[in-house]
Amino acid sequence: MKKSVLTRYRVLAHVTAVLLVLLTVGVIGKRVLGMDGFDGFVSVVGIAHGWLYVLYLVFAFDLGSKMKMPVGRQLWVLLAGTVPTAAFFVERRVTREAEPLIAKDADTTPATA
Template sequence: MKKSVLTRYRVMAYVTGVLLILLCLGMIAKYLLKMDGADDFTRVVSIAHGWLYVIYLVFAFDLGAKAKWPVKKQLWVLLAGTIPTAAFFVERRITPELQARFAQDAPAVAKA
């Protein structure tokens, strides 16, 4: 497994996480605070999150398949993009695990 697979996942986890937080703030502004312009903001952010979440799903599934995760863990990572702030916590939890695996898989450098 390459580090680029983890990097792609991490980028999309942060992007979808930020968009989901912005969407929640937009919904609060729209429905609770009844702010003007919140409707347009939430429409744009929700469309962006929807499309980018699909990319997040592809990258997360690819990561899980290459890491050979059990189904339960894979679902946990896939669903993290739908719960505000969950993508951040899940990403922070799996990154050290996978980085340790990269360190074990790296070949030893020959000393001169």
């Protein structure tokens, strides 16, 4: 497995998680606190999170299939982008599991001169 597969997953996991936290704060400000200024913010962040979450799903599925994750575990990784802050923790755990696979693959790949 290439390191780029893990890197793109990690980037999207962090971006998706940050956007979801911002969206949650915006919705609380708009709905719970009744603040008028959050309407546009919630719309923009919601759309951005939605589109980037789709890209996160693609990258997470790609990583999970290359790591040969069990289906249940892969579903948890895919759903982590829908729970505020969960993607931070899931990403860290997946990274710890993927790094030895990347190192093992790098050791078995013959060097070209």
